[in-house]
Amino acid sequence: MSVIVVGTMAYDxxxxxxxxxxxxxxxxxxxAAYAASNFIKPIxxxxxxxxxxxxxxxxxxxxxxxxxxxxxxxxxxxxxxxxGKYHLDMNTRDTLATDLNVLADFNPLLPDSYQDSEFLxxxxxxxxxxxxxxxxxxxxxxLIVMDTMNFWIESALSDLQKVLTMxxxxxxxxxxxxxxxxxxxxxxxxxxxxxxxxxxxxxxxGEHGALLFHKNEVFFAPALPLEDVFxxxxxxxxxxxxxxxxxxxxxxxxxxxxxxxxIVGSAMASFCVxxxxxxxxxxxxxxxxxxxxxxxVDLVQFxxxxx
Amino acid sequence: MSVIVVGTMAYDxxxxxxxxxxxxxxxxxxxAAYAASNFIKPIxxxxxxxxxxxxxxxxxxxxxxxxxxxxxxxxxxxxxxxxGKYHLDMNTRDTLATDLNVLADFNPLLPDSYQDSEFLxxxxxxxxxxxxxxxxxxxxxxLIVMDTMNFWIESALSDLQKVLTMxxxxxxxxxxxxxxxxxxxxxxxxxxxxxxxxxxxxxxxGEHGALLFHKNEVFFAPALPLEDVFxxxxxxxxxxxxxxxxxxxxxxxxxxxxxxxxIVGSAMASFCVxxxxxxxxxxxxxxxxxxxxxxxVDLVQFxxxxx
Numbered sequence: 001m002s003v004i005v006v007g008t009m010a011y012d013x014x015x016x017x018x019x020x021x022x023x024x025x026x027x028x029x030x031x032a033a034y035a036a037s038n039f040i041k042p043i044x045x046x047x048x049x050x051x052x053x054x055x056x057x058x059x060x061x062x063x064x065x066x067x068x069x070x071x072x073x074x075x076x077x078x079x080x081x082x083x084g085k086y087h088l089d090m091n092t093r094d095t096l097a098t099d100l101n102v103l104a105d106f107n108p109l110l111p112d113s114y115q116d117s118e119f120l121x122x123x124x125x126x127x128x129x130x131x132x133x134x135x136x137x138x139x140x141x142x143l144i145v146m147d148t149m150n151f152w153i154e155s156a157l158s159d160l161q162k163v164l165t166m167x168x169x170x171x172x173x174x175x176x177x178x179x180x181x182x183x184x185x186x187x188x189x190x191x192x193x194x195x196x197x198x199x200x201x202x203x204x205x206g207e208h209g210a211l212l213f214h215k216n217e218v219f220f221a222p223a224l225p226l227e228d229v230f231x232x233x234x235x236x237x238x239x240x241x242x243x244x245x246x247x248x249x250x251x252x253x254x255x256x257x258x259x260x261x262x263i264v265g266s267a268m269a270s271f272c273v274x275x276x277x278x279x280x281x282x283x284x285x286x287x288x289x290x291x292x293x294x295x296x297v298d299l300v301q302f303x304x305x306x307x
Numbered sequence: 308m309s310v311i312v313v314g315t316m317a318y319d320x321x322x323x324x325x326x327x328x329x330x331x332x333x334x335x336x337x338x339a340a341y342a343a344s345n346f347i348k349p350i351x352x353x354x355x356x357x358x359x360x361x362x363x364x365x366x367x368x369x370x371x372x373x374x375x376x377x378x379x380x381x382x383x384x385x386x387x388x389x390x391g392k393y394h395l396d397m398n399t400r401d402t403l404a405t406d407l408n409v410l411a412d413f414n415p416l417l418p419d420s421y422q423d424s425e426f427l428x429x430x431x432x433x434x435x436x437x438x439x440x441x442x443x444x445x446x447x448x449x450l451i452v453m454d455t456m457n458f459w460i461e462s463a464l465s466d467l468q469k470v471l472t473m474x475x476x477x478x479x480x481x482x483x484x485x486x487x488x489x490x491x492x493x494x495x496x497x498x499x500x501x502x503x504x505x506x507x508x509x510x511x512x513g514e515h516g517a518l519l520f521h522k523n524e525v526f527f528a529p530a531l532p533l534e535d536v537f538x539x540x541x542x543x544x545x546x547x548x549x550x551x552x553x554x555x556x557x558x559x560x561x562x563x564x565x566x567x568x569x570i571v572g573s574a575m576a577s578f579c580v581x582x583x584x585x586x587x588x589x590x591x592x593x594x595x596x597x598x599x600x601x602x603x604v605d606l607v608q609f610x611x612x613x614x
Contacts, residue, residue, distance in 0.1 A: 088491065089491070184395065184396070185533070185534055185535060185536075186532055187532050187533060187534045188534055205515070208512070208515040208516075209515075209516075209527075209529070211532060217605075218532055218606060219605075219606060219607075219609070220529040220532070220606045220607055221607075221609075222516070222527040222529065222607075225493055225494050225518060225525055225527070226492070226494060227492055227494045227495055228492060229492075256609075256610055257610070259608075259609040259610070260609050260610055260611070262609075263609055293611070297611050298524075298526075299525060299526060299527045300526075300527055300528075300529075300607040301566075302526070302528075302563075302566040302567050302569075302570055303563055303564070303566070303567055304567070304600070304604050
């Protein structure tokens with residue numbers, strides 16, 4: 001019972017209306033691992049870092065049950081670096097710098113010990129790499145979930161279309177869903193995208209929650225209304241980590257259980273935005289998580305008997 | 308057991324990406340009455356129309372249990388007229404024409420027969436008129452709900468602040484809530500607005516659903532994901548009508564029942580946008596409404612036992 005998480009481990013420099021960090025750890029696989037490790041061990045991590053990546057961070061991940069056997073350390077290059085500045089509404093941001101560094105050479109080789117993993121979370125990465133990871137697995141995982149972004153829709157559509165035929169669940173945000181499907185209505189977009197391969201589609205709408213589509217069914221999970229969103233960096237990856245973590249823990253890939261997994265993902269994401277980078281994710285306890293999930297229940301539960 | 312609905316009865320000319328109407332009936336009190344009349348009779352309507360307002364429409368409203376005793380008919384003026392064109396995203400629109408006509412002289416005199424009404428829905432109108440209606444009531448209703456808009460925040464803030472101290476529930480959309488409170492975070496905006504008077508605040512987010520705030524509690528109702536939004540005109544007023552209709556039918560003004568009322572309002576609004584103007588609202592049956600509410604249950608219900 002284990003899960004493979006593929007994605008970036010990186011340094012970010014973030015500026016929000018609330019403050020500014022110098023370099024802070026980040027990356028899709030780092031956020032996903034911190035979130036998922038609350039629910040399942042081991043996390044079989046697949047990533048690449050440079051000589052500059054913090055040894056303490058590696059030790060902290062290891063201590064949380066994250067296997068680093070699949071994390072390549074390049075001795076003469078720096079880690080992937082991203083820098084961005086959020087606007088006042090926190091929904092939009094400017095990228096100030098993207099230094100690929102080690103990521104330019106990322107060509108992951110899956111360790112043999114990862115072969116028995118039952119679940120696969122493909123974080124946002126070049127589609128060719130996502131395909132390569134799936135093809136290296138001798139046995140197909142029970143569930144393959146992938147994330148992607150507008151950059152790959154624009155620059156690697158053909159590879160993206162191929163990987164879409166190989167996965168079970170796609171996660172995109174609303175603008176990416178519209179771009180990929182060329183439909184404005186999210187209901188129409190969902191139908192078009194599910195016709196491209198994935199049986200399940202999750203459309204993330206940031207502060208407006210997330211939708212899960214499957215055949216003609218739809219489920220909606222709200223985002224928790226927060227007084228302040230301190231730093232949205234990594235919220236989507238944290239959502240993905242919570243989602244796959246819950247699925248892997250319960251080993252239940254039914255639509256009904258995916259609904260619960262999306263609530264778990266939303267709860268984890270609501271922690272993520274409370275502090276810079278992954279700081280809040282490192283602090284929270286099982287009690288915190290249970291309390292937060294209870295808040296989601298209270299947020300949407302109503303008494304239908306009164307209607 | 309009755310409800311007073313105050314607001315406009317008007318003609319609209321609407322253009323959406325799907326088509327164009329010539330004059331079609333509309334107005335906040337008309338939409339609210341069509342929605343509320345599914346749940347409660349009589350609706351004690353308070354409005355003003357001109358000589359041109361359709362007699363057939365009046366008869367249709369009467370047939371649905373809407374009392375027109377409080378609807379003034381001005382023999383030598385035309386009805387209020389609004390014309391607008393929606394953008395492709397259906398969330399923004401340009402106003403092409405606003406002809407006040409009879410509305411310029413609106414100074415409603417409450418019929419004696421309305422005095423025993425238990426619930427009051429103040430549709431979007433000049434705050435001074437909203438105050439006047441409340442002051443004409445000899446006994447305070449069990450629940451006073453009001454709507455308003457950016458125009459009154461900008462042009463009649465002092466009157467608006469007065470009426471806010473007199474009502475129980477305020478409904479605004481997200482941008483109006485931010486404008487009124489001068490807070491970007493909706494959670495902070497809600498606290499600031501509840502400090503202005505209303506014990507309950509509903510923030511409508513269009514396709515992103517609605518939030519209900521009360522003290523430190525919050526409830527979220529999603530909007531139903533639809534393939535097409537044909538015409539959003541009147542959706543907010545229809546929501547208000549469904550809300551007050553459910554409250555009046557159940558005579559239960561608890562926070563728990565308001566949650567259900569918001570789901571009922573959201574269900575009614577989801578019908579409204581399916582056709583031009585109030586056309587769809589005139590067609591639907593109890594079975595349609597029950598089926599739609601069931602869709603809302605399916606949309607948000609998840610199995611917490613699995614977490």
